[in-house]
Amino acid sequence: MNKFEEYLRNHRDQLDLPDVHPRVWEQVQQRTQPQRARVYYLYRVAAAAAAILLLLGVFQWGRHSAQPLVIPTAMAQQYDLPNTGIETLITEQINNIQAASVPVSYRDDLQLLLQQVHYLDQQYATQRTSLQTGQYTDDLLHDVLRYYRAKVDLLTRVLSEIEKINHYEKDNHTE
Amino acid sequence: MKNQKTAHSARANTARNLSQRVRQAAKGDQRAIQQLYEQHAPAMLTTAYRITNNLADAEDVIQEGFVRSFQQLRKLQDPAAYSGWLKRIIVNLALQKQRKRRHFAPLGQLDLPAAADDEPAWYQSIPFARIQAAIQDLPNGSREVLSLYLLEGYKHREIAEWLNISVSTSKSQYQYALRLLRQALQSLRHE
Numbered sequence: 001m002n003k004f005e006e007y008l009r010n011h012r013d014q015l016d017l018p019d020v021h022p023r024v025w026e027q028v029q030q031r032t033q034p035q036r037a038r039v040y041y042l043y044r045v046a047a048a049a050a051a052i053l054l055l056l057g058v059f060q061w062g063r064h065s066a067q068p069l070v071i072p073t074a075m076a077q078q079y080d081l082p083n084t085g086i087e088t089l090i091t092e093q094i095n096n097i098q099a100a101s102v103p104v105s106y107r108d109d110l111q112l113l114l115q116q117v118h119y120l121d122q123q124y125a126t127q128r129t130s131l132q133t134g135q136y137t138d139d140l141l142h143d144v145l146r147y148y149r150a151k152v153d154l155l156t157r158v159l160s161e162i163e164k165i166n167h168y169e170k171d172n173h174t175e
Numbered sequence: 176m177k178n179q180k181t182a183h184s185a186r187a188n189t190a191r192n193l194s195q196r197v198r199q200a201a202k203g204d205q206r207a208i209q210q211l212y213e214q215h216a217p218a219m220l221t222t223a224y225r226i227t228n229n230l231a232d233a234e235d236v237i238q239e240g241f242v243r244s245f246q247q248l249r250k251l252q253d254p255a256a257y258s259g260w261l262k263r264i265i266v267n268l269a270l271q272k273q274r275k276r277r278h279f280a281p282l283g284q285l286d287l288p289a290a291a292d293d294e295p296a297w298y299q300s301i302p303f304a305r306i307q308a309a310i311q312d313l314p315n316g317s318r319e320v321l322s323l324y325l326l327e328g329y330k331h332r333e334i335a336e337w338l339n340i341s342v343s344t345s346k347s348q349y350q351y352a353l354r355l356l357r358q359a360l361q362s363l364r365h366e
Contacts, residue, residue: 004298004357005325012326014303015310016221017230024220024234025212031242032208 069131071145079145086148093155100162113158120150190255197254200245208245215258216241219265225322226269228311236272240265266327270319270337279316279340279348301360309359317352324349 001009008015069086076083102110121128124147130136131144193214199207216237223233223240244261251260298306313321319338323329324345331345338345 003296005353007296007298008306009325011303015307015326016217017224018217020216020220020237021234024216024238025209027238028212028241028245029205029209031238032245033205 069144071141075141075145079149081145081148081152086152090148090151090155093152093159097155097158097162100159100166102162102165106165110158110161113154113161117151117154117158120147120154123147193257194254197248197251197257201248201251201254211245211257212241215261219261222262222322222327223265223269225310225326226266226319227272228315228318232272233269236268237265240268262327266323266329266337273315273319277316277319277338278314279344280314280351297364298357298360301363305363306360309356309363312359313352313355317348317355320345320348321352321356325353 069084071081071083071086073083082089097114124143127140127143127147130140136144196207196210196214200211219237219240220233223236224230227233227236240261244257244264248257251257310318310321316338320334323334323337324331331342331349335342335345340348
C-alpha cells in the first residue's frame with residue numbers, strides 16, 4: 001500500500017456522511033417495537049408486578065327471572081346461545097373475571113371494557129325487569145337475547161384481554 | 176506502557192458495554208435497541224452510501240439492515256461481534272441493491288499513470304469533502320471494490336465472493352479505481 005492509499009485509509013472517518021435523517025430511526029423503531037406494546041400501551045413493569053382484583057362495581061348481575069330462562073331452540077340458534085343455562089354461563093364468566101389479576105398499569109384499559117358491560121346492563125334494565133314477571137312477548141325475548149349475546153361477547157373479550165396481558169407479562173419477565 | 180494499558184482497558188470496557196447492550200436488545204429492550212442504532216447508524220449509512228452512491232437507497236439499506244439485525248439478535252453467538260456482523264448485513268443489502276447497476280470496465284485499455292511512492296503528499300491539501308465526492312464519482316463496479324477494500328477493510332477474497340468476480344479482477348479493478356481517483360484529485364489541484 002503506498003502513501004496515498006495509507007492516507008485515505010487512515011482518514012476514512014473524515015470521509016463519513018455527517019448525519020442520519022431521523023426518519024430512518026422512526027422506521028426502524030416502528031418495525032422493531034413489539035405489536036402488543038403498541039396495542040396495550042405498555043409501560044416498563046417491575047419484575048414483581050402488583051396484582052389487583054378488577055373493580056366489579058359495574059356488575060349488577062342478579063337473577064333476571066323467577067325461573068331459569070328457557071329459550072326456544074330456533075331463537076337460541078339465531079343468537080348462537082344455549083337454550084338453557086345462559087345465566088349460568090354469564091355468572092361463570094363474571095366469576096372468572098373476579099378471580100383474575102393483572103398488573104396495575106393495565107387496569108384503566110380493562111375498566112373501559114367493563115364500563116361497556118355496565119352501560120349494556122343499564123340499557124336493557126327495563127327489558128330485564130319485564131322478563132322477571134315470567135310473562136313476555138317474542139319482541140321482548142328478542143331484545144333480551146340481543147342483550148345476552150352482547151354481554152357474553154363483551155365478557156369473553158375481557159377474559160381474552162386478561163389472558164393476553166398475563167401471557168405477555170410472563171413472556172417479558174422470563175430470563 | 177501505562178498508555179498502552181489504559182488504551183487496552185478502554186477498549187475492553189467498550190467491548191463489554193457493547194456486549195451488554197446487545198444482550199439487552201436481544202431481550203427486546205427498546206432503549207438498548209436505540210442505543211445500538213445511534214452508535215452504529217452514521218458509519219453504516221456511510222458504508223451503504225459508498226456502495227449505492229444514492230442517499231435514499233443507502234437509507235433504505237440501513238433501515239432494512241438494522242431491522243434484520245435486531246430481529247436476528249438471538250442468533251448472534253458472540254455479542255461483541257455485533258458491529259462486524261451488522262456491517263456484513265448492510266454491505267450485502269447494499270450490494271444487492273446495486274447489482275443491476277454494477278459494471279466493471281474492461282481493463283485492457285488502461286492508460287493511467289501509476290503512483291510513485293516517494294511523491295510529495297499533494298493530496299493532503301485537498302478538502303475531504305472533495306475527496307469523498309471524487310470517490311462517489313468513480314464508476315460503479317470499481318468504486319464498490321475500492322470502498323470495500325480501502326475504506327471498509329475487507330480482503331479481495333471476500334470482495335470477489337460478494338461481487339461474484341475473481342480475486343484478480345477485484346485487485347485490478349481496485350488499482351483502476353485508485354488511479355482514476357488520483358487523476359481526479361490531481362486535476363483539482365490545478366483548479
